[in-house]
Amino acid sequence: MNEYLNPTELAKPSGFSHAVVAxxxxxxxLAGQTAMDADGAIVHPGDVVEQFRRCLANLLTALAAAGGGPEHVVSIRIYLTDVGEYRRxxxxxxxxxxxxxxxxYPAAAGIGVAGLWDDDAMVxxxxxxxxxxxxNDGASSRAA
Structure with missing residues:
Protein backbone atom coordinates (compact mmCIF):
# COMPACT_ATOMS: atom_id res chain seq x y z
CA MET A 1 0.00 0.00 0.00
CA ASN A 2 1.31 3.46 -0.89
CA GLU A 3 1.93 5.94 1.92
CA TYR A 4 0.66 9.50 1.41
CA LEU A 5 2.58 12.17 3.33
CA ASN A 6 1.35 15.68 4.09
CA PRO A 7 3.62 17.34 6.66
CA THR A 8 1.92 19.88 8.91
CA GLU A 9 4.76 22.32 8.13
CA LEU A 10 3.39 22.63 4.57
CA ALA A 11 0.09 24.14 3.46
CA LYS A 12 -2.81 21.69 3.55
CA PRO A 13 -3.06 20.11 0.08
CA SER A 14 -6.30 20.10 -1.89
CA GLY A 15 -6.61 17.31 -4.42
CA PHE A 16 -3.02 16.04 -4.12
CA SER A 17 -0.44 14.80 -1.61
CA HIS A 18 2.89 16.50 -0.95
CA ALA A 19 4.75 13.18 -1.11
CA VAL A 20 4.01 9.54 -1.82
CA VAL A 21 6.14 6.62 -0.71
CA ALA A 22 5.40 3.90 -3.26
CA LEU A 30 2.21 6.66 -18.22
CA ALA A 31 2.53 8.76 -21.36
CA GLY A 32 0.71 12.06 -21.62
CA GLN A 33 -2.92 11.52 -22.56
CA THR A 34 -5.14 14.12 -24.18
CA ALA A 35 -8.88 13.96 -24.77
CA MET A 36 -8.31 11.86 -27.87
CA ASP A 37 -10.75 9.13 -28.85
CA ALA A 38 -9.74 5.78 -30.38
CA ASP A 39 -9.83 7.35 -33.86
CA GLY A 40 -7.32 10.06 -32.86
CA ALA A 41 -9.78 12.96 -32.67
CA ILE A 42 -9.97 15.35 -29.71
CA VAL A 43 -13.39 15.11 -28.07
CA HIS A 44 -15.28 18.03 -26.53
CA PRO A 45 -13.30 20.94 -28.03
CA GLY A 46 -13.56 23.98 -25.76
CA ASP A 47 -14.79 22.06 -22.66
CA VAL A 48 -11.99 21.72 -20.10
CA VAL A 49 -14.05 19.52 -17.75
CA GLU A 50 -15.00 16.94 -20.38
CA GLN A 51 -11.50 16.99 -21.83
CA PHE A 52 -10.09 16.37 -18.34
CA ARG A 53 -12.52 13.45 -17.94
CA ARG A 54 -11.35 11.87 -21.20
CA CYS A 55 -7.64 12.51 -20.44
CA LEU A 56 -7.90 10.86 -17.04
CA ALA A 57 -9.98 7.97 -18.42
CA ASN A 58 -7.37 7.44 -21.16
CA LEU A 59 -4.58 7.45 -18.57
CA LEU A 60 -6.44 4.86 -16.47
CA THR A 61 -7.02 2.71 -19.57
CA ALA A 62 -3.27 2.68 -20.24
CA LEU A 63 -2.64 1.84 -16.58
CA ALA A 64 -5.18 -1.00 -16.66
CA ALA A 65 -3.22 -2.54 -19.57
CA ALA A 66 -0.29 -2.77 -17.13
CA GLY A 67 -2.49 -4.43 -14.50
CA GLY A 68 -3.01 -1.30 -12.40
CA GLY A 69 -5.81 0.87 -11.14
CA PRO A 70 -6.28 4.37 -9.70
CA GLU A 71 -4.94 3.27 -6.32
CA HIS A 72 -1.53 2.62 -7.89
CA VAL A 73 -0.98 6.16 -9.21
CA VAL A 74 1.79 7.85 -7.24
CA SER A 75 2.45 10.94 -9.35
CA ILE A 76 0.47 12.92 -11.90
CA ARG A 77 1.12 16.03 -13.99
CA ILE A 78 -1.67 18.02 -15.58
CA TYR A 79 -0.73 20.33 -18.46
CA LEU A 80 -3.25 23.13 -19.11
CA THR A 81 -3.61 25.64 -21.92
CA ASP A 82 -6.01 27.77 -19.82
CA VAL A 83 -5.20 27.66 -16.11
CA GLY A 84 -7.89 30.26 -15.32
CA GLU A 85 -10.66 28.17 -16.89
CA TYR A 86 -9.40 25.08 -15.04
CA ARG A 87 -9.55 27.03 -11.74
CA ARG A 88 -13.03 28.39 -12.52
CA TYR A 105 -4.53 11.86 -4.17
CA PRO A 106 -1.05 11.27 -5.62
CA ALA A 107 1.76 13.79 -5.75
CA ALA A 108 0.63 16.22 -8.45
CA ALA A 109 1.50 19.29 -10.47
CA GLY A 110 -0.65 21.56 -12.60
CA ILE A 111 1.37 23.26 -15.31
CA GLY A 112 0.23 26.07 -17.59
CA VAL A 113 1.49 25.69 -21.16
CA ALA A 114 1.18 27.78 -24.32
CA GLY A 115 -0.15 24.85 -26.33
CA LEU A 116 -0.35 21.10 -26.72
CA TRP A 117 0.38 18.85 -29.70
CA ASP A 118 -3.21 18.99 -30.97
CA ASP A 119 -4.58 22.53 -31.29
CA ASP A 120 -7.99 21.47 -29.86
CA ALA A 121 -6.45 19.88 -26.75
CA MET A 122 -6.84 21.96 -23.58
CA VAL A 123 -5.52 19.35 -21.12
CA ASN A 136 5.06 -9.72 -17.26
CA ASP A 137 1.44 -10.08 -16.20
CA GLY A 138 0.34 -11.07 -19.70
CA ALA A 139 -1.00 -7.64 -20.61
CA SER A 140 -1.10 -7.07 -24.34
CA SER A 141 1.15 -4.50 -25.92
CA ARG A 142 1.29 -2.74 -29.25
CA ALA A 143 4.37 -1.20 -30.83
CA ALA A 144 4.21 2.51 -31.61
Whole structure:
Protein backbone atom coordinates (compact mmCIF):
# COMPACT_ATOMS: atom_id res chain seq x y z
CA MET A 1 0.00 0.00 0.00
CA ASN A 2 1.31 3.46 -0.89
CA GLU A 3 1.93 5.94 1.92
CA TYR A 4 0.66 9.50 1.41
CA LEU A 5 2.58 12.17 3.33
CA ASN A 6 1.35 15.68 4.09
CA PRO A 7 3.62 17.34 6.66
CA THR A 8 1.92 19.88 8.91
CA GLU A 9 4.76 22.32 8.13
CA LEU A 10 3.39 22.63 4.57
CA ALA A 11 0.09 24.14 3.46
CA LYS A 12 -2.81 21.69 3.55
CA PRO A 13 -3.06 20.11 0.08
CA SER A 14 -6.30 20.10 -1.89
CA GLY A 15 -6.61 17.31 -4.42
CA PHE A 16 -3.02 16.04 -4.12
CA SER A 17 -0.44 14.80 -1.61
CA HIS A 18 2.89 16.50 -0.95
CA ALA A 19 4.75 13.18 -1.11
CA VAL A 20 4.01 9.54 -1.82
CA VAL A 21 6.14 6.62 -0.71
CA ALA A 22 5.40 3.90 -3.26
CA UNK A 23 4.91 0.32 -2.24
CA UNK A 24 7.15 -2.34 -3.80
CA UNK A 25 6.14 -3.34 -7.32
CA UNK A 26 6.53 -2.53 -11.01
CA UNK A 27 6.91 1.14 -11.90
CA UNK A 28 4.67 2.14 -14.80
CA UNK A 29 5.40 5.39 -16.61
CA LEU A 30 2.21 6.66 -18.22
CA ALA A 31 2.53 8.76 -21.36
CA GLY A 32 0.71 12.06 -21.62
CA GLN A 33 -2.92 11.52 -22.56
CA THR A 34 -5.14 14.12 -24.18
CA ALA A 35 -8.88 13.96 -24.77
CA MET A 36 -8.31 11.86 -27.87
CA ASP A 37 -10.75 9.13 -28.85
CA ALA A 38 -9.74 5.78 -30.38
CA ASP A 39 -9.83 7.35 -33.86
CA GLY A 40 -7.32 10.06 -32.86
CA ALA A 41 -9.78 12.96 -32.67
CA ILE A 42 -9.97 15.35 -29.71
CA VAL A 43 -13.39 15.11 -28.07
CA HIS A 44 -15.28 18.03 -26.53
CA PRO A 45 -13.30 20.94 -28.03
CA GLY A 46 -13.56 23.98 -25.76
CA ASP A 47 -14.79 22.06 -22.66
CA VAL A 48 -11.99 21.72 -20.10
CA VAL A 49 -14.05 19.52 -17.75
CA GLU A 50 -15.00 16.94 -20.38
CA GLN A 51 -11.50 16.99 -21.83
CA PHE A 52 -10.09 16.37 -18.34
CA ARG A 53 -12.52 13.45 -17.94
CA ARG A 54 -11.35 11.87 -21.20
CA CYS A 55 -7.64 12.51 -20.44
CA LEU A 56 -7.90 10.86 -17.04
CA ALA A 57 -9.98 7.97 -18.42
CA ASN A 58 -7.37 7.44 -21.16
CA LEU A 59 -4.58 7.45 -18.57
CA LEU A 60 -6.44 4.86 -16.47
CA THR A 61 -7.02 2.71 -19.57
CA ALA A 62 -3.27 2.68 -20.24
CA LEU A 63 -2.64 1.84 -16.58
CA ALA A 64 -5.18 -1.00 -16.66
CA ALA A 65 -3.22 -2.54 -19.57
CA ALA A 66 -0.29 -2.77 -17.13
CA GLY A 67 -2.49 -4.43 -14.50
CA GLY A 68 -3.01 -1.30 -12.40
CA GLY A 69 -5.81 0.87 -11.14
CA PRO A 70 -6.28 4.37 -9.70
CA GLU A 71 -4.94 3.27 -6.32
CA HIS A 72 -1.53 2.62 -7.89
CA VAL A 73 -0.98 6.16 -9.21
CA VAL A 74 1.79 7.85 -7.24
CA SER A 75 2.45 10.94 -9.35
CA ILE A 76 0.47 12.92 -11.90
CA ARG A 77 1.12 16.03 -13.99
CA ILE A 78 -1.67 18.02 -15.58
CA TYR A 79 -0.73 20.33 -18.46
CA LEU A 80 -3.25 23.13 -19.11
CA THR A 81 -3.61 25.64 -21.92
CA ASP A 82 -6.01 27.77 -19.82
CA VAL A 83 -5.20 27.66 -16.11
CA GLY A 84 -7.89 30.26 -15.32
CA GLU A 85 -10.66 28.17 -16.89
CA TYR A 86 -9.40 25.08 -15.04
CA ARG A 87 -9.55 27.03 -11.74
CA ARG A 88 -13.03 28.39 -12.52
CA UNK A 89 -14.31 24.87 -13.09
CA UNK A 90 -12.36 23.28 -10.23
CA UNK A 91 -15.46 21.90 -8.46
CA UNK A 92 -16.61 20.11 -11.62
CA UNK A 93 -13.10 18.82 -12.25
CA UNK A 94 -12.92 17.64 -8.64
CA UNK A 95 -16.16 15.70 -9.14
CA UNK A 96 -14.66 14.02 -12.22
CA UNK A 97 -11.56 13.16 -10.18
CA UNK A 98 -13.64 11.52 -7.45
CA UNK A 99 -15.68 9.61 -10.03
CA UNK A 100 -12.60 8.16 -11.74
CA UNK A 101 -9.93 8.15 -9.02
CA UNK A 102 -11.94 7.98 -5.80
CA UNK A 103 -10.04 9.39 -2.86
CA UNK A 104 -6.58 8.64 -4.26
CA TYR A 105 -4.53 11.86 -4.17
CA PRO A 106 -1.05 11.27 -5.62
CA ALA A 107 1.76 13.79 -5.75
CA ALA A 108 0.63 16.22 -8.45
CA ALA A 109 1.50 19.29 -10.47
CA GLY A 110 -0.65 21.56 -12.60
CA ILE A 111 1.37 23.26 -15.31
CA GLY A 112 0.23 26.07 -17.59
CA VAL A 113 1.49 25.69 -21.16
CA ALA A 114 1.18 27.78 -24.32
CA GLY A 115 -0.15 24.85 -26.33
CA LEU A 116 -0.35 21.10 -26.72
CA TRP A 117 0.38 18.85 -29.70
CA ASP A 118 -3.21 18.99 -30.97
CA ASP A 119 -4.58 22.53 -31.29
CA ASP A 120 -7.99 21.47 -29.86
CA ALA A 121 -6.45 19.88 -26.75
CA MET A 122 -6.84 21.96 -23.58
CA VAL A 123 -5.52 19.35 -21.12
CA UNK A 124 -2.89 16.61 -21.09
CA UNK A 125 -2.34 14.26 -18.16
CA UNK A 126 0.69 12.04 -17.55
CA UNK A 127 1.67 10.00 -14.54
CA UNK A 128 3.62 7.32 -12.76
CA UNK A 129 2.14 4.30 -11.02
CA UNK A 130 3.55 1.46 -8.96
CA UNK A 131 1.68 -1.79 -9.60
CA UNK A 132 2.14 -4.71 -7.19
CA UNK A 133 3.82 -7.80 -8.61
CA UNK A 134 6.81 -8.56 -10.75
CA UNK A 135 7.46 -9.60 -14.33
CA ASN A 136 5.06 -9.72 -17.26
CA ASP A 137 1.44 -10.08 -16.20
CA GLY A 138 0.34 -11.07 -19.70
CA ALA A 139 -1.00 -7.64 -20.61
CA SER A 140 -1.10 -7.07 -24.34
CA SER A 141 1.15 -4.50 -25.92
CA ARG A 142 1.29 -2.74 -29.25
CA ALA A 143 4.37 -1.20 -30.83
CA ALA A 144 4.21 2.51 -31.61
Missing amino acids: APGRTVY RAREIGAVWKQLMGTV EVEGVAVVPGTG
